[in-house]
Amino acid sequence: MTVAMKVEASADRIQARKRGARAGQRWGNALFILPFLVVYLLMLVIPLFKGIWISLLEVDMLSNSADFVGLDNYVELFSDEIFIGAVLNTFYFVLISTPVFIALGLALALALNRPGRTGATLRAIFFGSSVLSVTIVTLVWKLVLMPHHGMLANITESVGLPSLSLLTSETWALPTIAVVTVWWIIGLPMMLFLAALQQIPREIYEAAALDNASRWRTLWSITLPSIRRTVALVAIIEVILQFQLFGQAQLMTQGGPNNSSRPIVQFIYEAGFRNWELGYAAAASQVLFAMMLVAMAFQVWLSSRKQAY
Amino acid sequence: MTKKSLIKSIVGVALAAALTQPVAAQQETEVTLSRFFGSCEADYGSVADVTKARGECGIITALVNKFNTTNELGVVVKPQVAEWATYYDQLTARLAARDVPTIAVMHESVLGDFVARKLVEPLDEGFEQVGIDTANFTEQAARGTIIDGTTYAMPFDTWAWLWHFNLNLFEQAGLTQADGSPVLPKNPDELLIQARQFKDATGKPYFGWITAGESVAPTRTFLTLVNQQGGELFRDNGHRIDMQGKEADIALNLMKQLWNEGHIKQGLDYSGAQQAYLNGDVGINVNGTWVIDNFVAASQKAGSPLEDGYTVVPFATLYDQKAVFADGHSWVMLKGGAKNEKERAGALAFLKFLWDHNYEWSRTGHLPVSKSIIDSEEFHSLPFRTNILEISSTGRTMPSNVARQRAVETIIGEEISNMMLSDKPADDVKQSIEKRVNRLISK
Numbered sequence: 001m002t003v004a005m006k007v008e009a010s011a012d013r014i015q016a017r018k019r020g021a022r023a024g025q026r027w028g029n030a031l032f033i034l035p036f037l038v039v040y041l042l043m044l045v046i047p048l049f050k051g052i053w054i055s056l057l058e059v060d061m062l063s064n065s066a067d068f069v070g071l072d073n074y075v076e077l078f079s080d081e082i083f084i085g086a087v088l089n090t091f092y093f094v095l096i097s098t099p100v101f102i103a104l105g106l107a108l109a110l111a112l113n114r115p116g117r118t119g120a121t122l123r124a125i126f127f128g129s130s131v132l133s134v135t136i137v138t139l140v141w142k143l144v145l146m147p148h149h150g151m152l153a154n155i156t157e158s159v160g161l162p163s164l165s166l167l168t169s170e171t172w173a174l175p176t177i178a179v180v181t182v183w184w185i186i187g188l189p190m191m192l193f194l195a196a197l198q199q200i201p202r203e204i205y206e207a208a209a210l211d212n213a214s215r216w217r218t219l220w221s222i223t224l225p226s227i228r229r230t231v232a233l234v235a236i237i238e239v240i241l242q243f244q245l246f247g248q249a250q251l252m253t254q255g256g257p258n259n260s261s262r263p264i265v266q267f268i269y270e271a272g273f274r275n276w277e278l279g280y281a282a283a284a285s286q287v288l289f290a291m292m293l294v295a296m297a298f299q300v301w302l303s304s305r306k307q308a309y
Numbered sequence: 310m311t312k313k314s315l316i317k318s319i320v321g322v323a324l325a326a327a328l329t330q331p332v333a334a335q336q337e338t339e340v341t342l343s344r345f346f347g348s349c350e351a352d353y354g355s356v357a358d359v360t361k362a363r364g365e366c367g368i369i370t371a372l373v374n375k376f377n378t379t380n381e382l383g384v385v386v387k388p389q390v391a392e393w394a395t396y397y398d399q400l401t402a403r404l405a406a407r408d409v410p411t412i413a414v415m416h417e418s419v420l421g422d423f424v425a426r427k428l429v430e431p432l433d434e435g436f437e438q439v440g441i442d443t444a445n446f447t448e449q450a451a452r453g454t455i456i457d458g459t460t461y462a463m464p465f466d467t468w469a470w471l472w473h474f475n476l477n478l479f480e481q482a483g484l485t486q487a488d489g490s491p492v493l494p495k496n497p498d499e500l501l502i503q504a505r506q507f508k509d510a511t512g513k514p515y516f517g518w519i520t521a522g523e524s525v526a527p528t529r530t531f532l533t534l535v536n537q538q539g540g541e542l543f544r545d546n547g548h549r550i551d552m553q554g555k556e557a558d559i560a561l562n563l564m565k566q567l568w569n570e571g572h573i574k575q576g577l578d579y580s581g582a583q584q585a586y587l588n589g590d591v592g593i594n595v596n597g598t599w600v601i602d603n604f605v606a607a608s609q610k611a612g613s614p615l616e617d618g619y620t621v622v623p624f625a626t627l628y629d630q631k632a633v634f635a636d637g638h639s640w641v642m643l644k645g646g647a648k649n650e651k652e653r654a655g656a657l658a659f660l661k662f663l664w665d666h667n668y669e670w671s672r673t674g675h676l677p678v679s680k681s682i683i684d685s686e687e688f689h690s691l692p693f694r695t696n697i698l699e700i701s702s703t704g705r706t707m708p709s710n711v712a713r714q715r716a717v718e719t720i721i722g723e724e725i726s727n728m729m730l731s732d733k734p735a736d737d738v739k740q741s742i743e744k745r746v747n748r749l750i751s752k
Contacts, residue, residue: 063426147576165576168521258731273398275716
């Protein structure tokens with residue numbers, strides 16, 4: 001047997017073993033993802049379809065009695081001015097809070113992306129509020145914002161301005177909730193941006209320094225393009241999170257005044273647990289799901305276009 | 310120690326634990342108690358002498374402690390405390406999840422919804438066994454807990470909507486009588502004149518109302534004003550609300566005028582309204598019976614703006630009829646809550662204990678529900694109780710045939726708050742109430 005024949009025979013054997021190995025392990029490998037699949041099916045897929053089914057029923061949550069009503073819940077929803085208001089509020093909230101999360105998160109990350117104790121301490125402080133529960137955060141801020149006796153009132157009154165009542169103002173209630181939300185969970189975007197910044201090779205900055213590039217030019221031409229995937233990631237995470245605004249609004253304003261701060265999740269909660277209309281609540285949940293899906297798809301499409309460019 | 314003896318020791322300890330554990334478990338019957346009224350373990354967690362407790366939270370905590378230490382049945386009551394604003398949401402979720410407490414506190418206005426869905430145990434037989442005499446229920450309590458001849462709850466109190474006065478400020482405004490009691494307005498015009506006089510003299514608003522963060526408070530004021538005019542809001546056997554009557558119009562306009570003229574301190578939520586009153590920033594705090602004891606305590610504190618200057622009366626009668634919004638707290642046993650006969654017996658024993666201690670609960674400020682206690686010298690000697698005794702006959706709630714009363718109260722209150730906080734026109738408010746409430750109760 002020549003060397004060439006030996007090599008060929010050996011290659012055939014390896015090929016056969018590989019084919020056999022693939023065929024033998026194909027189903028066995030699936031076991032590794034089985035636990036995830038089971039949990040995914042039980043916790044996400046089945047509830048999703050069950051939710052869609054419930055939205056076609058009129059269900060009394062207390063007695064658990066149900067009648068099939070088709071699309072009536074959806075028709076009723078779109079003529080419900082409280083629901084329409086909640087949809088608009090939710091979009092408004094996402095619109096005002098997401099850019100702040102990106103801009104402020106990035107600014108903090110840029111400012112604190114340095115070695116040393118001061119940087120580490122400040123990073124811990126800014127991330128610290130994220131570990132607090134929504135109850136604590138809203139309680140603290142209600143004390144700050146309390147008309148006449150809160151910290152803000154003390155400040156405004158000390159400089160001769162009238163006491164502000166931001167949570168009872170139709171114009172300011174939702175932006176105030178946005179401020180509280182940003183204060184609460186700005187830590188996560190900051191950390192994500194910090195991680196991204198630390199991945200940028202030093203050499204690029206050194207080259208830019210040799211070229212005498214200004215700090216602004218370095219930021220614009222090196223830093224931002226290098227972290228654009230993280231910007232997209234933060235934007236997607238924040239849109240998903242802020243569409244689900246609930247605790248802050250429920251605890252600080254209860255959706256008021258005049259429905260100006262009621263988000264969709266609060267509407268769903270009230271329909272289900274206060275009014276006991278589970279079918280109606282499920283229909284509103286499907287609308288929220290569709291909205292989030294569209295927003296996500298749009299964002300993914302947008303970020304993929306930018307990368308291609 | 311050898312390996313063998315070590316194994317022996319471990320087995321011995323495990324056996325001992327296994328043998329003693331069931332005995333301990335057998336001795337104790339656990340009764341879960343779902344309630345609001347707050348949590349005050351830090352102050353009253355170990356207090357079993359009820360006479361030393363004050364306020365709703367203190368007294369109910371001490372009552373549970375006393376029952377747990379004195380009952381001879383081996384029953385241990387485990388309170389499960391929820392914040393009151395979300396109490397029913399949580400209870401609904403627990404029922405849906407089949408995590409049913411043995412006993413739950415329930416407003417009498419809410420009871421009908423649970424009875425209609427057959428979620429509450431009838432209690433007549435159990436009451437007979439433990440010796441709770443339903444004939445001793447006050448008229449108001451019986452009306453709230455006995456439905457179609459069957460008793461579904463043990464009444465705990467009757468509460469109502471009151472005016473809590475800062476007499477020191479009223480005296481400064483020249484609005485007190487010779488005996489020191491406040492001059493009460495007898496009609497809306499007198500009310501406005503008094504409020505203006507009060508503001509001129511003290512520079513402070515007449516009222517501290519809850520207008521933010523809690524929706525039911527404006528409803529209670531509104532329903533009181535409507536009832537005082539003899540108005541009826543609900544039609545078609547409780548399936549429709551009609552806001553077009555002149556009584557609703559008059560009530561809304563009065564509330565709006567008081568707001569616009571600055572006679573109601575603005576932007577107050579529940580705790581803000583309490584604080585404003587205790588700080589002496591308003592003349593009258595419109596709130597329920599449950600704060601009487603706390604305000605009495607504040608008036609006994611040296612240096613407090615309320616020092617020796619507190620009194621309370623039912624919401625002043627401004628129209629033809631005496632009427633005030635009233636409701637009551639009661640205790641129910643939910644179906645599926647008691648897992649066995651022992652737990653059921655334990656729960657009934659606890660209800661009997663609460664019934665026997667109804668006087669202690671009435672120290673909070675609520676009216677007792679036992680005729681023998683409400684007529685007793687002991688109760689009459691509590692501060693200001695004679696001022697509010699009339700509630701038992703003038704108290705009015707929503708008609709019992711109106712379903713989902715908690716949601717209805719919230720919607721009405723939200724819309725009235727919109728009128729004050731957001732300048733929503735009264736006609737739009739009426740229209741929104743009709744649209745939102747009728748969607749709920751017409752089904």
